[in-house]
Amino acid sequence: MRRFFPLALALLVALPVAADDAAKVVDVSFAAACDGTEQRYVLIEPTAPGVDVLIALHGHGSDRWQFATSDRDEARAARDFARARGMLFVSPDYRAKTSWMGPKAEADLVQIIAELKAARGVRRVFLCGGSMGGTSALTFAALHPDLIDGVAAMNGTANHLEYENFQDAIAESFGGxxxxxPDEYKKRSAEYHPERFTMPVGLTTGGRDELVPPHSVLRLADVLGKIGRPPLLIHREEGGHDTNHADATAILAYVVDRADSRGAQAPGR
Structure with missing residues (x-):
């Protein structure tokens, strides 16, 4: 039976968030529709009512608290941006800590989005993440373009067939x-599905990133440009496996502003 934990039963927790962040932070528990297990996400309420949500996906070895509390530039930028734009901020476990957006993580995120829309009146959904989270954001956007209004991926990969790190964790997540x-790995590789990126896309990469090399994301960006869907790509040739606050903010602003522009041109998207 599909069961949900009402938001009223969520656990309110005190977190080490910035002093100027007056938003309410909620640790939400829910029953996953795909297997009945208890899963969780952190929700940070905007200080003013909002109808958009920014969902942030954590990196390998972390969980939902990374983007909710970490001082890493990627995480701070995402929280700062959501607060500045009056957006709900959601950071899911998505089957932490070795998620990689396998089938169960995918199903959980589909469920979270559906429930946010039903219970909170969310209108638009923006997705971001770093490292494994950047990879997973691209994967999910390619699998469910109808659910995502903009995606910002930092230091991820777009090709699971060529990626060689963390293979034990990815195999567990993907089912082998x-x-x-190989078809499952290709299915979850954004590079093979550029036509599905119907939403604005922002990307950051580092030329010296050895943990998640940038090549597949650079190729994806090139193809998106050639088919008339140019992303904002910020590639730092001397950069490593991280994104600074300014670059993270820039790609988030790009995808939301482009979505705003589209909405003004075509109401009711």
Missing amino acids: PKSSI
Whole structure:
């Protein structure tokens, strides 16, 4: 039976957020529709009512608290941006800590979005993440373009068939190694599905990133430009596996502002 934990039963927690962040922080528990397990996400309420949500996906080895509390530039920028724009901020476990947007993580995020729209009146959904989270944001946007109004991916990969790090964790998430189920790895590789990126896209990469090399994201950005859907790509040739606050803010602003522009041109998207 599909069960939901009402928001009223969520646990209110005190978090080490910035002093100027007066928003309410809620740790939400829900029953996953795909397997009945208890799953969680952090929700930070905007100080003013909002109808948009920014969903932030954490990196490998972390969980929902990374983007909700971390001082990393990527996380601070996402929280700062959501607060400045009056957006709900949601940071899900998505099957932490080795998520990689496998089938169960995907199902959880689809469920979270549906419930946010039903219970909170959310109108637009923006997705971001760093590292594994950047990879997963691209994967989810390619799988569910109808659910995402903009995606900002920092230091991720767009090609699971060529990516070689964290293979044990990815195999567990995807249901087997790429040698056994290559179609599943291709399905979750954004580079093979550029036509599905119907929403604005922002990307950051580092030329010296060895943990998640930038090549597949650079190729994806090139193809998106060629098919008339140019992303904002910020590539730092001397950069490593991180994104600074200014660059993270820039790609978030790009996807939301482009979505605003589209909405003004075509109401009711």
